[in-house]
Amino acid sequence: MQDGNGLDHLAGERAMAQFDLQAMKVYLAGGQREYEISTKMAQLVANDPVFSKEDRVRLARKDLYKNSLRKAGHAWKTILEKGLSEVEGLKLRHFVDEPTYTDLHWGMFIPAIKGQGTEEQQHKWLPLAYKMAIIGCYAQTELGHGSNVQGLETTATFDPTTDEFIMHSPTVTSTKWWPGGLGKASTHALVYARLITDKKDHGIHAFIAPIRSLEDHTPLPNVTVGDIGVKFGNGGYNTMDNGFLRFDHVRIPRENMLMRLATVTKDGKYVRSNKPRQLGYGAMVFVRQGIVIDASIYLSRAVTIAVRYSAVRRQFGNKDEPGELQVIQYRTQQSRLFPLLATAYAYRAVGFWMKSLYADVMKRLNDNDFSTLPEVHACTAGLKSITTSVTADGIEECRKLCGGHGFLCASGLPELYAAYVPACTYEGDNTILLLQVARFLLKTLSQVSKVRPVGTAAYLGNIKQLSTQNCKVSQGHDWLNTSVLLEAFEARSARQAAAVALRLAKGSGSEAEFQENTPELVESARAHCQLILVSKFIEQLQTGTPEGIRKQLEVLCYTYAFSQLIDNAGDFLATGYVTGNQIALAKEELKHMFDKIRPNAVALVDAFDHTDDYLGSALGRYDGDVYTHLYKGAFKESLNDTVVVDGYEEYLKPVLTQNLWAPHSKL
Numbered sequence: 001m002q003d004g005n006g007l008d009h010l011a012g013e014r015a016m017a018q019f020d021l022q023a024m025k026v027y028l029a030g031g032q033r034e035y036e037i038s039t040k041m042a043q044l045v046a047n048d049p050v051f052s053k054e055d056r057v058r059l060a061r062k063d064l065y066k067n068s069l070r071k072a073g074h075a076w077k078t079i080l081e082k083g084l085s086e087v088e089g090l091k092l093r094h095f096v097d098e099p100t101y102t103d104l105h106w107g108m109f110i111p112a113i114k115g116q117g118t119e120e121q122q123h124k125w126l127p128l129a130y131k132m133a134i135i136g137c138y139a140q141t142e143l144g145h146g147s148n149v150q151g152l153e154t155t156a157t158f159d160p161t162t163d164e165f166i167m168h169s170p171t172v173t174s175t176k177w178w179p180g181g182l183g184k185a186s187t188h189a190l191v192y193a194r195l196i197t198d199k200k201d202h203g204i205h206a207f208i209a210p211i212r213s214l215e216d217h218t219p220l221p222n223v224t225v226g227d228i229g230v231k232f233g234n235g236g237y238n239t240m241d242n243g244f245l246r247f248d249h250v251r252i253p254r255e256n257m258l259m260r261l262a263t264v265t266k267d268g269k270y271v272r273s274n275k276p277r278q279l280g281y282g283a284m285v286f287v288r289q290g291i292v293i294d295a296s297i298y299l300s301r302a303v304t305i306a307v308r309y310s311a312v313r314r315q316f317g318n319k320d321e322p323g324e325l326q327v328i329q330y331r332t333q334q335s336r337l338f339p340l341l342a343t344a345y346a347y348r349a350v351g352f353w354m355k356s357l358y359a360d361v362m363k364r365l366n367d368n369d370f371s372t373l374p375e376v377h378a379c380t381a382g383l384k385s386i387t388t389s390v391t392a393d394g395i396e397e398c399r400k401l402c403g404g405h406g407f408l409c410a411s412g413l414p415e416l417y418a419a420y421v422p423a424c425t426y427e428g429d430n431t432i433l434l435l436q437v438a439r440f441l442l443k444t445l446s447q448v449s450k451v452r453p454v455g456t457a458a459y460l461g462n463i464k465q466l467s468t469q470n471c472k473v474s475q476g477h478d479w480l481n482t483s484v485l486l487e488a489f490e491a492r493s494a495r496q497a498a499a500v501a502l503r504l505a506k507g508s509g510s511e512a513e514f515q516e517n518t519p520e521l522v523e524s525a526r527a528h529c530q531l532i533l534v535s536k537f538i539e540q541l542q543t544g545t546p547e548g549i550r551k552q553l554e555v556l557c558y559t560y561a562f563s564q565l566i567d568n569a570g571d572f573l574a575t576g577y578v579t580g581n582q583i584a585l586a587k588e589e590l591k592h593m594f595d596k597i598r599p600n601a602v603a604l605v606d607a608f609d610h611t612d613d614y615l616g617s618a619l620g621r622y623d624g625d626v627y628t629h630l631y632k633g634a635f636k637e638s639l640n641d642t643v644v645v646d647g648y649e650e651y652l653k654p655v656l657t658q659n660l661w662a663p664h665s666k667l
């Protein structure tokens, strides 16, 4: 999608492409219809001055937030006035490109009501939420506890005399802290609190608590609420009002407890349904599955900037070629950049698969089939963890790949990083989530002789074979076989999991021993997730990929798999499945893949179809006219509003005109 000024500095690069660009764009968008919607919404946002991202990094917090409110309000108005569908509305939000309260309203508040509310409760709350007559947030985390949900301290004590719950924050650490949209925008909070009936603590349950007046938006009596303060980076996540919230014996009706999983009757009786309590974590599973495709989008933005810039930037030369070399020609640049490009493609493919996995589990849950829930939980938690960590590191690596100019906000990369990096923490700290995967692997292995593992854990059913047979690769091209590659990842993961499971089995089963082994448990969880990523990327390619793009996708898939193999060579070698020589052969194959990517690199990032408006980067411009726009951009800097800087008279002039030796000067 070209929106430059006509002159294409990257035309030579684009002419080298060896695949069907349009087909790739459609593939990456998820289909022809999605592609068309995406194109339409990207243009709609780019052409509307209210959505402009200019100056975002220069705005003070108050202005930044107000501007964000303006954009969110305008987005909602646009959705209504143009009668946009849900898919179109989501795409519009995507291109507006800043975290805001509506994310939590649509992304967590509504899904939690759908998942945990009874039909009656859904009828009551969802219409209000859908028309945004109320704005909701997801208030789970507290000052004292985030990961340990069972440790939350807010209480909801039932009072049968009035048929109400009394919401209370008994300690400082029970203060709700972090919920997005809570600080200034929300009228309602989905509060996770300890349910107490007749002095008995039934653990954590969800409640809808009104927190602000629907008349004038002031906090309701005995509710203390506000924003928790400025966060990391300029712009970034500071458009969001992450908030604090305290209740001082605030009364809400009994019907405000979401009662699909458990009920409190009028006379104060607590009744659990026969559904697993983990369904209470459903909103988190929903967001985690969506985070994988988001990771691909964020990483692809950084990679688009770094690839285009690397094709424009020239440094040094060699005696064989005239002029200076494009930095993309350097092997070191390729070996840092191309695996990230391949990773963005891998996450897109796996993200599509995640959507189908989630749709499948939702269908099953509706039919009261909970059998796949543990595997889906492990999968969503693990892939959320791996993909966000790699993406955050990848954005930072792309910044370094752009040299000094990458450090300027004009590159778009610092703000991208600041907006993205909290994804490693929110929706579950990444280490905590890997430990959940590890627990799932241990449980699966402990039952393997009785229960055949399914889905992404099915390979553990072959644990004996995977533990005894070693890799047969003897020449580089032996690696160019997806079964060989898959078996390597399966064997490494199975062996790592089995080793730590065996060590734990030999012990006393104490929590201390478990803790002692958590580094190995995290490593084995990571190995399992890397296997899922490689195997699902391969699987997606093998199911109906159009001819005009299949070859390039295969190259990217091998690039991804080989770079994972090499980056984790220590683990692969330690399991004894592969030898050092086999790793060396994979390294050579990876270089061949780089040669195949090189002529296609710019077109491969064009295929992500990010508009200049969405990228917001002088380095990643479609037309490659980097230097003109960096230079022009400097004149937008507020320090350059005046030729002589504000502060000269008071602070610079005295220094320049004192004409005195400093007392300690030796000169």
Ligand SMILES: CCCCCCCCCCCCCCCCCC(=O)SCCNC(=O)CCNC(=O)[C@H](O)C(C)(C)COP(=O)(O)OP(=O)(O)OC[C@H]1O[C@@H](n2cnc3c(N)ncnc32)[C@H](O)[C@@H]1OP(=O)(O)O
Residues within 6 Å of the ligand: 075, 076, 089, 090, 093, 102, 103, 104, 106, 107, 108, 138, 140, 141, 146, 147, 148, 149, 150, 180, 278, 279, 281, 282, 284, 285, 287, 373, 374, 377, 425, 426, 427, 428, 429, 432, 436, 439, 440, 443
């Ligand atoms: C204009 C339109 C605009 C529209 C825009 C829309 C855009 C949408 C985008 C959305 C963006 C959202 C931004 C996100 C913001 C961040 C929100 C948050 O951080 S929110 C806050 C996020 N906070 C966090 O993420 C907190 C992280 N902490 C946790 O998730 C949990 O406390 C825990 C899992 C670590 C432990 O929990 P604990 O209760 O101690 O559990 P145990 O360890 O004892 O395990 C017991 C059993 O349960 C099992 N199981 C566990 N979980 C699940 C699950 N989800 N499922 C199923 N099962 C699960 C587990 O395997 C075990 O099984 P078994 O072995 O018995 O068979």
Ligand SMILES: Cc1cc2nc3c(=O)[nH]c(=O)nc-3n(C[C@H](O)[C@H](O)[C@H](O)COP(=O)(O)OP(=O)(O)OC[C@H]3O[C@@H](n4cnc5c(N)ncnc54)[C@H](O)[C@@H]3O)c2cc1C
Residues within 6 Å of the ligand: 104, 138, 139, 140, 141, 144, 145, 146, 147, 148, 177, 178, 179, 180, 237, 242, 422, 425, 426, 427, 428, 429, 430, 431, 432, 518
């Ligand atoms: C930008 C942002 C937005 C957020 N939005 C929301 C929201 O809308 N709603 C909401 O409810 N919450 C929200 N949160 C909170 C977020 O979900 C939590 O911060 C997150 O779940 C991590 O929990 P924590 O802060 O308690 O970290 P902690 O658990 O305190 O983690 C601190 C460190 O301890 C380690 N650690 C903790 N326990 C263990 C263990 N058992 N074993 C090994 N290591 C351990 C962790 O790995 C980490 O390194 C948001 C957070 C951020 C940053």
